[in-house]
Amino acid sequence: MVQKKESLLELRKRLKKKRPEFRRVESWRYKRVKDSWRKARGIDSKTRKKKKSAGIRMPTVGYRAPKKVRGLHPSGFEEVNISTQKDLEGLNRKKHAIKISSKLGTRKRIALVEYVQRRGYKILNLGVSQKELEELENILDSDIPDIEDEE
Numbered sequence: 001m002v003q004k005k006e007s008l009l010e011l012r013k014r015l016k017k018k019r020p021e022f023r024r025v026e027s028w029r030y031k032r033v034k035d036s037w038r039k040a041r042g043i044d045s046k047t048r049k050k051k052k053s054a055g056i057r058m059p060t061v062g063y064r065a066p067k068k069v070r071g072l073h074p075s076g077f078e079e080v081n082i083s084t085q086k087d088l089e090g091l092n093r094k095k096h097a098i099k100i101s102s103k104l105g106t107r108k109r110i111a112l113v114e115y116v117q118r119r120g121y122k123i124l125n126l127g128v129s130q131k132e133l134e135e136l137e138n139i140l141d142s143d144i145p146d147i148e149d150e151e
Contacts, residue, residue: 005069009076012065020057073097077122085115097122 022037025047037059040047046054064070073079077097082088083104091098098121100112116123 005076008066008069009072009074012069013074015063015065019063022059023056025056073124075122075124077124079124082112082116085112088116088119088121091121093120093122097124099124 023035024033024038025040025045027033027035040058042048047056047058050058069076071078075097078095079099080087080091080096081099081101083101088098098116100109100116100123102125104112113123113126
């Protein structure tokens with residue numbers, strides 16, 4: 001099962017490279033027409049009729065990812081947003097990966113990160129700030145020779 005899931009994730013990655021970027025018709029021509037996809041509805045629209053000569057592909061079912069890996073994080077885990085310790089109830093550490101809410105402050109966030117790491121969950125948004133804090137602590141712990149001593 002695990003090998004099959006990994007191969008499906010690889011397949012999804014390969015399919016995504018082949019998938020075109022779906023642009024709204026005539027978005028390259030007019031500034032007022034945004035780039036985000038909207039279905040073509042014109043009566044003579046070649047895109048709506050799915051003509052090859054239209055030059056634009058329409059999103060269709062054939063571009064979808066395999067059903068078993070659809071909506072999963074690239075690491076293969078299901079993403080779960082949490083903001084308290086109570087949100088961890090009923091989650092499986094082999095199936096779910098944690099995203100900590102951005103609305104949490106630093107003090108509660110650090111406490112929650114430590115709790116989640118003790119439980120053995122994977123944290124997807126550990127954050128650069130947390131890594132920087134660890135590096136600063138390491139620098140402070142190491143002995144730094146004073147400049148005055150060298151002279």
